[in-house]
Amino acid sequence: MPEAPKSMLAYDYLLVGGGAAGLSLAYHLAQEPRLANKRVLLIEPEAKNRNDRTWSFWADEPTPFDALAVGEWRKIVFRSPGFAQIFDLGRYRYRTIRGLDFYQFVQQALASLPTQFTVLRDEVLTLENTLGGVRVRTVAGQEFTASYAFDSRPPAIEPRPDTYRYLLQHFVGWEIETTRDVFDPEVVEFMDFRSAQQREARFMYVLPFGPRRALVEYTLFSARVLPKAEYETQLLDYLANNLELIAADYRITAEETGAIPMTDHPLPARVGARIINLGTRAGRAKPSTGYAFRRIQAQSARLAAALAATGQPPADLTGDRWQFRLFDTLLLDIMQRQGEMTRDIFRQLFERNPVARIFRFLDEKTSWTDNLRVMSSVAPGPFMRSIAHVLRGRPGQRKDSAG
The missing domain is CATH 3.50.50.60 (FAD/NAD(P)-binding domain)
Structure with a gap:
């Protein structure tokens, strides 16, 4: 050019x-x-x-960049204490x-x-x-x-923390190669919440590119990034205790880090x-x-x-629907004031809904009827408290904090 x-x-x-x-x-x-x-x-x-x-996404129709995918999966698994299930994605595909x-x-x-x-x-x-x-x-x-x-x-x-919520999705991931077959290349570890939450939302995420190669990532939703050593400690613990790998069993071939702002600030x-x-x-x-x-x-x-x-942009530039902005705000409010509850909310979502409905909901494509089904599948208490915070115009704070 x-x-x-x-x-x-x-x-x-x-x-x-x-x-x-x-x-x-x-x-x-x-x-x-x-x-x-x-x-x-x-x-x-x-x-x-x-x-x-890297970017990962799910889709139930072809996209312009499918040929670039380094991985495509038809199954995901969700894990939390007391619940674990592999989900067939049906018409959906998860790609990276x-x-x-x-x-x-x-x-x-x-x-x-x-x-x-x-x-x-x-x-x-x-x-x-x-x-x-x-x-x-x-x-x-x-x-x-x-x-x-x-x-x-x-x-x-x-x-404007007196009005809006400000969190980060932050992570450190290692792409590793192992000396023996460890990973199921057909199943993405979408969310593994079995680690200690430490009053925040924390989970492991694993993208298997083959039986001996995968991206293993420690992800958090919280207000601040951690010292890098803390992510690495959690990764080492997962490799040792969940995958039964010692240092001689694998090598790190690449690393990725990131911190994505998550906010309801306009x-x-x-x-x-x-x-x-x-x-x-x-x-x-x-x-x-x-x-x-x-x-x-x-x-x-x-x-x-x-x-x-x-010849000009559309009047509605994004097509966003207000009710989904509200749903996002409510979840951010819960994460901010009691992040460890996020694990139970996602467990209830995956335990009580077809995965296609969850994906449609996250894609903001569900009808009012399906929205009600999704919202009624989770415990109402945390969301009712967040609705009260939204109505009063002040974000929720931790129970042991002022506000």
Whole structure:
């Protein structure tokens, strides 16, 4: 793709950020024949030439990136004290995609359309609405205009803990190879809550890529990240006591870490008339689970379809439904004031619902009837207390804390 020259240039669409959200929208624009005459500028400071993350998701229909999956599973298992069950996913498939594979796939697709897409290695300094468009200035001093801008930079949030809830989904994972068969390659350990909760939501997650290779990850929902040694202690304990592995039985081939913001703080879908937010900046990481990849794809498809049909973004930029925002807020409230109860809530969900209903609920595709079935399957007490907190406009706090 050609680099943009150092002069004021006009584009149809400006993409700020070339991570999952920016590249996803770029790919959907590239696949839409009715937008073939549109000129798109993507500004991203990093080369995106390393595997910096992975994305997992479930789907009951084909997606544009299925061929990139390094793993596909038809079964998951949920475990907690007193309950464990393997679930056949039916028409659903659980898949994992490596970041580098995704970056290279989309970059190659854009490179095949050099007259439509331009990529600039630079950082946006200012982005503003103008009369009938947007203007951007970069750190390197270049300026560009466009009809619309799509901004996927991480959001800058001024916390208001007296009104909203702020947690993190944080984790450390090791990809390991073992000297003997250990893993069932057909079953994902979706959530294993058997470890001590320590007043938070803590579980193990295992993606088996074969009998002797898997990603083993320790994940928490809480307000603060831990010292790295604490994650490693839990991983070592799981390998030793659950998988019966000693140090000589395996080697660590890769490591991944992360901390995904989980909040009900409002994240606007747009800024003014012409700047549209994407990805986590637009709240695409689901507040109660941290899953984002499929939500990003849904927003990208929605935007591309509307631009092709009408020349402008849709009036409803995300298609989010208010009741699911409320459900997320209620669960965040429980996690914040008594995180260890999360284990029981998920156990009740998996024990009392078909897995397809759970996935539809998490995908925000369930009907009111199914929503009532899901909510009636869990103990009402914690949610009633959180409803009271929502009504009074103050987040819940731990029982031994003020508030």
